[in-house]
Each structure stands twice: as structure tokens, then as C-alpha cells.
Amino acid sequence: GTRAGILYPQDSESREVKSLDGIWAFRIDGGNGKPILGFQEKWYSDELRSTGDVELMPVPSSYNDVSQNKDVRDHIGWAWYQTQFWTPGRWQSEDRNVFIRFGSANYFAMVWVNGEHVMNHTGGHLPFSGEITGYLIPGVPNLLVVAVNNTLSSLTIPQGTLIVQNDETRFPKGFTTQEYNFDYFHYAGIHRPVYVFTTPKYYIEDITVTSTILNNSQLLGVVNYDVSFGSSVDDNNIRENVSTECLVVIRDAKNRKISYGRDCSGTLEVPGLHLWWPYTHQPPTETPGYLYTLEVHLITNLVSVDEDVYRLKFGIRTIEYGDNYFKINGKPFYFRGFGRHEDYSIRGRGVDWAMLVKDHNLIQWTGANSYRTSHYPYAEEILDLADRLGIVIIDESPAIGLSGFGNQLLANHLQVMEELVMRDKNRASVIMWSLGNEPKSLQLPATLYFEKVIAETRRLDPGNRPITIVLSEGFPADIGPRGLDVVCINRYFGWYSNTGRPEVVRLQMPTDVKAWNKHYKKPILVTEYGAGSVVGMHQNPSFVWTEDYQVDYMYEHFKAFDILRNDTDYFIGEMIWNFADFATPPETFRPWGCMKGVFTRDRQPKYAAHLLRQRYWSLANLT
Ligand code: GCB
Structure with missing residues (x-):
């Protein structure tokens, strides 16, 4: 995986996002004692239909209730997804980094692009991403294959137990169930949007924002931010010699410039503050959920000047808690x-x-x-x-x-x-x-x-x-x-x-x-x-x-x-x-x-x- 995907994919003057959501090809593999064939037959290296029948499967969705095949609903084990996507030629000519990001896949996922293994991820409800720049082939549709496995164990979070029945006088051969310590259906599949996105060679990897309110006046917000950057340049010498600079702007909900700074990590003031208020908790003059935007420009200068721009929405509010109270904005x-x-x-x-x-x-x-x-x-x-x-x-x-x-x-x-x-x-x-x-x-x-x-x-x-x-x-x-x-x-x-x-x-x-x-x-x-x-x-x-x-x-x-x-x-x-x-x-x-x-x-x-x-x-x- 890569940390480029911590931030949600977003279009900007330096980034392009392409959604891969839609109808993909799908097939379950193994289950109930049937042999698992996908890895041996390399289902990740060709269109899924080249190795057998496929079903249509929407992404994002759980696969369980879409199919008319009961075995799909009740499946335990590997399920394979496949789609194809084009990337614009300018992504190569402009020397962009290209990443792929999944909002989540439940529970364990493996990802291949054009037959190359990109990444694995464990855990069903959090995003993961990987760089695929080097795997893309110009002039042809790129093949994306994802294998998802919903098997839980005593060590997964959450936990589950696989039970395989061997008494063939009482159960069909290979009869398998999965038990778990929770009462909701263990839905599986690619549950959240899938994006391919680009960044410049040096890119904004993550942004952290915290805030306080000065003097309890509730009028002056103090915003601490920290921008970290990543790069796909392997050469350490080059990486260390690049000069980086940030321009950070805070904009209000009407997109007016409120404050700005020139450091990649620093403190900015927000005068005339609008707090982020919970719904129905706000004073009469305020609206609930007020959001500012932290507009971050990362400017790097190596051979030529390059700039990455990301806009992060954030709210300013306080939480105070003690042994007998819990307060928001006081x-x-x-x-x-x-x-x-x-x-x-x-x-x-x-x-x-x-x-x-x-x-x-x-x-x-x-x-x-x-x-x-x-x-x-x-x-x-x-x-x-x-x-x-x-x-x-x-x-x-x-x-x-x-x-x-x-x-x-x-x-x-x-x-x-x-x-x-x-x-x-x-x-x-x-x-x-x-x-x-x-x-x-x-x-x-x-x-x-x-x-x-x-x-x-x-x-x-x-x-x-x-x-x-x-x-x-x-x-x-x-x-x-x-x-x-x-x-x-x-x-x-x-x-x-x-x-x-x-x-x-x-x-x-x-x-x-x-x-x-x-x-x-x-x-x-x-x-x-x-x-x-x-x-x-x-x-x-x-x-x-x-x-x-x-x-x-x-x-x-x-x-x-x-x-x-x-x-x-x-x-x-x-x-x-x-x-x-x-x-x-x-x-x-x-x-x-x-x-x-x-x-x-x-x-x-x-x-x-x-x-x-x-x-x-x-x-x-x-x-
Ligand atoms: C609980 C669980 C919840 C169940 C609920 C129930 O305590 O936290 O996940 O759905 O009881 O209805 O049994």
C-alpha cells in the first residue's frame, strides 16, 4: 500500500480522478469444499470470462443479494472481480503518478493491474491504495482484477469461526458455515467507490488539522496544520535536493480567503470565526456544520516547478470532557x-x-x-x-x-x-x-x-x-x-x-x-x-x-x-x-x-x- 491514498481522491488543478464504479465481471471461487482455482489458473492475468462463466456485479455493492445464485449469497472464501479502464495519454506525457484506491473491500483483498500484483489489504471497512504508474500500458485498456475473501478467524477484527462438516451421512460434501459473534449479516465484496487518481511526482501525502479557540472569545480560531509530502522518485539524492514550499490558504464557506501562510507546518488565525455546531445545538445566528477549506499548494522545484493542490474541508469546534460533563463548543x-x-x-x-x-x-x-x-x-x-x-x-x-x-x-x-x-x-x-x-x-x-x-x-x-x-x-x-x-x-x-x-x-x-x-x-x-x-x-x-x-x-x-x-x-x-x-x-x-x-x-x-x-x-x- 501507499500513503498517497490517506486523503480522499479529489480533482484539482494538479490532480485527476477517474471513477471505476460500474458493472464488473464476477465469479466466486471454491466454497463448500470445492477446489480454489483462481490462483493456480491465474485469473488475475486475463479477463475473467476467459476462464469460465462470469456474473455481472455492481461496484460498489455487496455481492450477496445481487446474484440469483444462492451459493453467491452464502459464499465463504474467495470471490473475483474484474474490470478494464483506459488512462488518458496525457498522464504519461505529463509524467503523473497514478494510484488506485478502494474505499473498502470486505474482508481481505488482493489487487492486480495488468497481471501485476499491486497490493493486499486486511480489514473490511477502511480504505487502501497503491501506486500503479509502472503497471499501466499505453494504448490498451488496463486489466484490473480484485480477489476478495470474507473468511474470518479468531485473529481477524471482527472475529469468526469456520466450521467444516465431515460427516457425509449428515451433510453434503464440504459443507461449510461461518459463525461470528455479531448479529448482522456478514456482507462481502467491494463496498465502496474505486478510484484511479493522479498526482504530480511530488505530492501532498497527508494533511493534519487541529484547532483551538483563543481566549474563549469564540471569535478567533487558531488552526494548526501539518502537510506531509510523498514522492515516487526512488533516488534518495534527488529526493533530498528538491526544494519544497507550501502555500496554505484558509477559505470560508463562501470561498473567501480568510488567512494564509507559507510554511508546510504552522498556525493560522481565523478571525470572525464560525464554529462547527452540532445540528440543533447552534446559537440562533449560526448554522450547524460550518466548514472551512484548507487549500494546500505544495510547490517543488527540481528540474522545473511543479505544484500539487489539495483542498481539505474542516470544521472548528471544541470538545471538553471530564468526570461528569461532555461539552461541545463550551x-x-x-x-x-x-x-x-x-x-x-x-x-x-x-x-x-x-x-x-x-x-x-x-x-x-x-x-x-x-x-x-x-x-x-x-x-x-x-x-x-x-x-x-x-x-x-x-x-x-x-x-x-x-x-x-x-x-x-x-x-x-x-x-x-x-x-x-x-x-x-x-x-x-x-x-x-x-x-x-x-x-x-x-x-x-x-x-x-x-x-x-x-x-x-x-x-x-x-x-x-x-x-x-x-x-x-x-x-x-x-x-x-x-x-x-x-x-x-x-x-x-x-x-x-x-x-x-x-x-x-x-x-x-x-x-x-x-x-x-x-x-x-x-x-x-x-x-x-x-x-x-x-x-x-x-x-x-x-x-x-x-x-x-x-x-x-x-x-x-x-x-x-x-x-x-x-x-x-x-x-x-x-x-x-x-x-x-x-x-x-x-x-x-x-x-x-x-x-x-x-x-x-x-x-x-x-x-x-x-x-x-x-x-x-x-x-x-x-x-
Ligand atoms: C446488541 C448488539 C447489537 C445487536 C443488538 C440486538 O447488544 O450490540 O449489534 O443488534 O444487541 O438486537 O440483539
Whole structure:
């Protein structure tokens, strides 16, 4: 891989971006004991149709629900994708670097261009990129092949177990299943956009922006930036002799020049500051989600002058947190939000522009101000929208339900945290890191393990964001992760326990939250509570799985949260599980999917959505 792809591909006067999204050729390989042929037969070196039948496959999309072949939906193992693309002749004549970048592919990916191996990537929800300048062939379409493998193990993040049945009197030959510690369908494939992009020989590799507000006047912003550059020039002598210079300009939302500097690393002032405000949290004269642009020019002079230009959008806001408060821009912030999934019919976890705008329209319609990227990092296209609209994000790693806590798992977890923080470090919307959801935190090695992940994440983040882990186990005093800034808990009183008896909630929730606080002495946020409902199913008095029960259950939670808001100073928010119904693996205790959505899977409101909307807007009007 290369670090050129840390920054999202962007057109500018020095860069060109070409989207490779569209319909690619596709074939699964092996599975259920069938031999894996792709590597032996070199499927990466020719068009896929030259080695057998192909299916049409959209990119980006999960492959599972697109095909009419059940084996594709249930596939475990390698799947091959192939497409072709042209590059303009001027890319050669102008001596551009050419990179390829994937927003994500789940879980393990290998990439070849014109038969040459470009890179591998491990991990399903973060971008990866590689330089392909030397592999392009002028005058012919370039062959791109990607092999994706969705097999999880005890060392992958998240973890999974492959089970192969050998008793041929009871199972078809090679019968294989994959079990995992989470309830969402393990969608696979190339889930996010694929771009080819160019840069000059010396290019802007990464930009880090942090900011503060001077004198608390809220009028003068102080922006610290750091530009790092990369180059594809191999010769060290040449590299060391090149002279580089930066010109950095801050522009406001109307593209007016506010400030500029001549260093590649420095501090700039922003007078007349517009803060990045969360949605519904802004003073009357401000708009939520205000974004500035840091326009970076990297000028290098070797044989001739070359210039690379990149424009990074960023917001200026503060986060303050302590044992009993969480503030954004100096104002106490109460989370009214959702747990969510990247989950849609047909395209699974594939980025879909219409769905992502619709989701944010619905989030705003409910009066919510936040969500958690449960249970993995979401697409950059989604977070761009959150930045722009002022939606507050708890940015979660894909570490769900972890157990074991050995050294190799730790190394993999640290790798994921590094990629995640690198990707999202500049985002105003991201106000907290979640290291994972519901780890088996009572297992003894968990404490030490998480202390290391916490320390490393703190070291990596230039933005000093608070760190949480979403917990769900009990809390015998000295076990479980320590050192968290905020404690998030998932609680299902009246659903998984005392099923059908929501009247326990207003007692059990406050009692439980107070006990957590007594142990951790940190702000507490309930990141999950929720009841399943089958849309259109009713019974009065309410009964489990009806919309009526979901509403009664929510009403009791609102009571409980109001008690906590009254009695304590550390209770900082509520996030309902889930924004929308989503796909699960085949199960007997869930009717087709996880039905805890307040919206259906196709984003129509249940009865619950209207009740939640009343709650969230009335809380919004209190602040
Ligand atoms: C949880 C998990 C979430 C599940 C939910 C449920 O605690 O964090 O991923 O979907 O419970 O519905 O069981």
C-alpha cells in the first residue's frame, strides 16, 4: 500500500480522478469444499470470462443479494472481480503518478493491474491504495482484477469461526458455515467507490488539522496544520535536493480567503470565526456544520516547478470532557441519537448515494443530533455528510464482541485503530472513538489489552478525542477496561430480560447506570436499548414484537432517562437501537432480520419513529 491514498481522491488543478464504479465481471471461487482455482489458473492475468462463466456485479455493492445464485449469497472464501479502464495519454506525457484506491473491500483483498500484483489489504471497512504508474500500458485498456475473501478467524477484527462438516451421512460434501459473534449479516465484496487518481511526482501525502479557540472569545480560531509530502522518485539524492514550499490558504464557506501562510507546518488565525455546531445545538445566528477549506499548494522545484493542490474541508469546534460533563463548543451536549448499520436491500453494505442522503434527511427529521457508526467505520461519503450537516459521530472500530485478547489480535486491533484515526482525524463530526462494541470484558486479559489500545489511540489522535468502549457485561469492581473517558453501555431491560415487562425499565435502568458510574466515575451514555417490532403488527395491551410494544418500551425508557437526567450530572445521552431494520444471518429468534428499527429497512417510519421524533425535538427545544 501507499500513503498517497490517506486523503480522499479529489480533482484539482494538479490532480485527476477517474471513477471505476460500474458493472464488473464476477465469479466466486471454491466454497463448500470445492477446489480454489483462481490462483493456480491465474485469473488475475486475463479477463475473467476467459476462464469460465462470469456474473455481472455492481461496484460498489455487496455481492450477496445481487446474484440469483444462492451459493453467491452464502459464499465463504474467495470471490473475483474484474474490470478494464483506459488512462488518458496525457498522464504519461505529463509524467503523473497514478494510484488506485478502494474505499473498502470486505474482508481481505488482493489487487492486480495488468497481471501485476499491486497490493493486499486486511480489514473490511477502511480504505487502501497503491501506486500503479509502472503497471499501466499505453494504448490498451488496463486489466484490473480484485480477489476478495470474507473468511474470518479468531485473529481477524471482527472475529469468526469456520466450521467444516465431515460427516457425509449428515451433510453434503464440504459443507461449510461461518459463525461470528455479531448479529448482522456478514456482507462481502467491494463496498465502496474505486478510484484511479493522479498526482504530480511530488505530492501532498497527508494533511493534519487541529484547532483551538483563543481566549474563549469564540471569535478567533487558531488552526494548526501539518502537510506531509510523498514522492515516487526512488533516488534518495534527488529526493533530498528538491526544494519544497507550501502555500496554505484558509477559505470560508463562501470561498473567501480568510488567512494564509507559507510554511508546510504552522498556525493560522481565523478571525470572525464560525464554529462547527452540532445540528440543533447552534446559537440562533449560526448554522450547524460550518466548514472551512484548507487549500494546500505544495510547490517543488527540481528540474522545473511543479505544484500539487489539495483542498481539505474542516470544521472548528471544541470538545471538553471530564468526570461528569461532555461539552461541545463550551455547551453541555446531550446525545440524542441512533445506533445504525450500513445496510440496504439488494446492495447490502454498498455505498448508495440516494440511501445515504435519505438516511440523513430522516435523522434530521427525527431531531436527532448524533449516531454511532455501529459496528465498524462507515464510508467516507457518509461521514462527509455528517461533517456538512453537523451530525455528531461516535466513530467505532470493527472490533465487535472480541474475546481471547492475545497478542496477535492486539496487533491487528492497533493496526485498525491506526488506519481509522489516520482516515478520520480531521473530521469535526467525529467527537469520540469507540474501540469496540461489547467485548467479553470480563475475561481477565481484557483489562491490559484495552489499556494498550486506549494508550495507542490516544497517541495517534492529534485531536485529543475522548475514548470509549461500548460495554455490556457486568462490572465486578476491578475487571474490565479502565482508562475510558466516557462509558457507553448497551442495555435491554424489558427485552432480553423480563421480556414483555417494560414496567421494570424505569427502575432497572437508573439503578444500573448509577452502579456503572459508581465504578467508573465517568460520563455515561446508553448507546443501545431497543425492542423489535414487525411493521404493521399490533396488539393492545401491547405484546412483544408488535409496534405497540416497541412504543411502550420506548416510553418507559424515556421515563428512565428523564430520571437520570434529573438525578445525576453525568448522564449524557441516549441512542436507540436501531435506526432501521437490518439483515441478520439465518436465525430462529429473529424473524428475517433485526427488527429493532424505528424505520423499516426501506426507510419508512414505524409508529416508533413518530414517538422518537416527539422526544428528540422536545429535548432539542430544551437546549
Ligand atoms: C446488541 C448488539 C447489537 C445487536 C443488538 C440486538 O447488544 O450490540 O449489534 O443488534 O444487541 O438486537 O440483539
